[in-house]
Amino acid sequence: MSSIALAALAGLFAVISGVNDGGALLATGLKIPSIRPVTGVLMMMAAVALVPSVTHQVAITFTTRLATMEGPDGQVALAVAVLSALTVVMFLSNRGRPTSLTLAIVGALTGADLGWGVPVSYGGVVFVLGVAMAAPFVGALLAVPVRILLVRLAHGRTLRWWHRAGFTLQCLAYAANDGQKMLAVFMLAFGLSDAPLSTCVAVAGLFGAGAVYGLPRAGRLLSREILASRPLHGVTAELATGTAVIGCAAIGAPVSMTQTIAGSLIGAGAAESVKRVRWHAAMKIVFAWMLTLPVSALLAGAAALIVRGVMA
Numbered sequence: 001m002s003s004i005a006l007a008a009l010a011g012l013f014a015v016i017s018g019v020n021d022g023g024a025l026l027a028t029g030l031k032i033p034s035i036r037p038v039t040g041v042l043m044m045m046a047a048v049a050l051v052p053s054v055t056h057q058v059a060i061t062f063t064t065r066l067a068t069m070e071g072p073d074g075q076v077a078l079a080v081a082v083l084s085a086l087t088v089v090m091f092l093s094n095r096g097r098p099t100s101l102t103l104a105i106v107g108a109l110t111g112a113d114l115g116w117g118v119p120v121s122y123g124g125v126v127f128v129l130g131v132a133m134a135a136p137f138v139g140a141l142l143a144v145p146v147r148i149l150l151v152r153l154a155h156g157r158t159l160r161w162w163h164r165a166g167f168t169l170q171c172l173a174y175a176a177n178d179g180q181k182m183l184a185v186f187m188l189a190f191g192l193s194d195a196p197l198s199t200c201v202a203v204a205g206l207f208g209a210g211a212v213y214g215l216p217r218a219g220r221l222l223s224r225e226i227l228a229s230r231p232l233h234g235v236t237a238e239l240a241t242g243t244a245v246i247g248c249a250a251i252g253a254p255v256s257m258t259q260t261i262a263g264s265l266i267g268a269g270a271a272e273s274v275k276r277v278r279w280h281a282a283m284k285i286v287f288a289w290m291l292t293l294p295v296s297a298l299l300a301g302a303a304a305l306i307v308r309g310v311m312a
Helices: 003-027 037-053 057-066 071-094 101-116 122-153 158-176 180-190 197-225 231-250 257-272 279-311
Strands: none
Touching: 003 037, 003 071, 003 101, 003 158, 003 180, 003 197, 003 257, 037 158, 037 180, 037 197, 057 101, 057 122, 057 180, 071 101, 071 180, 071 279, 101 122, 101 180, 101 257, 101 279, 122 158, 122 231, 122 257, 158 231, 158 257, 180 197, 231 257, 257 279
16 A cells, blocks of 8 residues: 555544544533633644653554554555544444544454454453543543532632643643544554654644534534533533543553543533433443444454455
């Protein structure tokens, strides 16, 4: 597969990640005017560009513990995995079932490896899935003490300062964890073992373009459908999510930022009253998450088998 085609595919993945994740990151603070959407997008882009120079452990997890795609055949398998992940995410999103692109790429990389006949590190897959499943619950649990703290300390204008701190923490957490799936695809596509600044800047630019496009839809989902969100809920979710996701990054475990945000919002609302949470909407999202990984794995595995047979 040509390097141009792989570069285009990696770029498309970064744009779709921005559409899927960028709006979700901004959604929690839409009702607090202390950070404008344009400023928020620029902050996210800066974090995505710069944080990998400090740590790109999660990207290494993707490229070494989940995928062993080397050489020309490996590049074809990578293309199959990325296209399968994007297909599943766009299919579910177009039917009102937004899901996790992180779960999709984890499943697709595993399925493509199996379909291509490459050994799979099942221990690595189980580790990643275990942490990914736990992250939304950790976010929900952390939201309870964070909300108690904010009720005592955040009054009037001080809530805006907490929002700025929470959003900054969330941006850093995303760049250190979930956002590195984009970097991992570039690293696999071009055989990189490190995270050059030029590559990270390119990823950040493509992510930012997708975030601008995806803001209205993703923001509406998280800030209105799961919960009739108030400013306090949003700031609580930012602080809880950032803390949980940075903790996962410290052990090199990729988790979905959107899943963790949703869990933190549910925790923030339920801490006030379980009636605040729109459980029907929340369960639709959970059902989409449950479908994403196995469907992505099956689709990528079947596609890899077909392509391998054609190329044989």
